[in-house]
Amino acid sequence: MKVQEIKQLTPTIKSFTFISENTELPSFGAGSHITLHLPMGMRQYSLINNPLDMINEYEIAVKKTGHLESGSTYLHEDIYEGDVVKVSPPDNYFPLQMEGKHHVFFAAGIGITPFWSMMSYLRSLGESFELHYAVSGQDACPFYNEMNERYANQVTYYLMDRDSKTKKLKERLRELKVGTHVYICGPQSYMDFIVTYCRELGYPKKYIHEERFKARKLEHPTRFKVTIVNEKKTIQVNSNQSLLEALHDAGITIPSACRQGICGSCEVKVCNGEVLHNDTFLTANEKTDKMLTCVSRGKGHISIAVE
Ligand code: FES
DSSP states (O other): OOOEEEEEETTTEEEEEEOOOSSSOOOOOOOOOEEEEEEEEEEEOOSSSGGGOOSSSSEEEEOOOTTTTSSHHHHHHOTTOOOOEEEEEEEEOOOOOOOSSSEEEEGGGGGHHHHHHHHHHHHTTTEEEEEEEEEOOGGTTHHHHHHHHHHHHTEEEEEEEEEEEHHHHHHHHHHHHTTTTHHHHHHEEEEEHHHHHHHHOOOOGGEHHHOOOSSOOOOOOOOEEEEEGGEEEEEEEEESSOOOHHHHTOOOOOOSSSSSSSTTTEEEEEEEEEOOOOOOOOOOTTTGTTTTTTEEEEEEEEEEEEE
């Protein structure tokens, strides 16, 4: 797709608008992301457009990280208007639950992006929502003026220190009625904090929605053995490879998509052994006899069955 427009939204955030000159682009739902195929690998970014606008373009906002090899640095420094980038069609692991009467969004930093699309979508439909936005300052907020013009009564900023922020977030979470759909996107520690507190308050898991583009980081992955019972094979998974990769090397192909523990495509049945779950997809109940091979690992020796 062609990069039609690049805008500098803050000192570290740029928006990129992609168009296709020859074809009609697939439609998408609020909360969707696209996958860019960059020299350093595939990178997923939330769409910030209103899905109802139907303007045949995809728009993302990307924060430049400090890493020289990162996708965001590449986009910021090496991509110009008119360049062509391979883009996979939108997918959505973070859809709005439209049966909800009120939607509550918790964003931190660049985690605002999926909500920017969701808020304009809900506004178009006349639905009720509120945003709680933790950001380091006004100049770090990519849509600050528009946000205040359009959603003045629906946005609460959290510009204070960490302790005050935590206190205020907890207060709001305690006030919400059970049955409110809560959506979270931001750095891992922020997301973990909100999810853990919601669970402590008794929020059912199905009302807590998380957008994680990275699996939780496993500190020191170690090698382990896996017996694939229905293939009568035992293989070793080295510390630098995933179970999915080791199965593939052994000639056993498992479907996969995100490879980040968020879509569920690479699920296998666990027959025996201890699993270190590292995904954000399976429920606690499902984790008793299932695992996602792209991110989760075994301890010692485990047995699985593949379809
Ligand atoms: S490929 Fe998506 S969870 Fe493993």
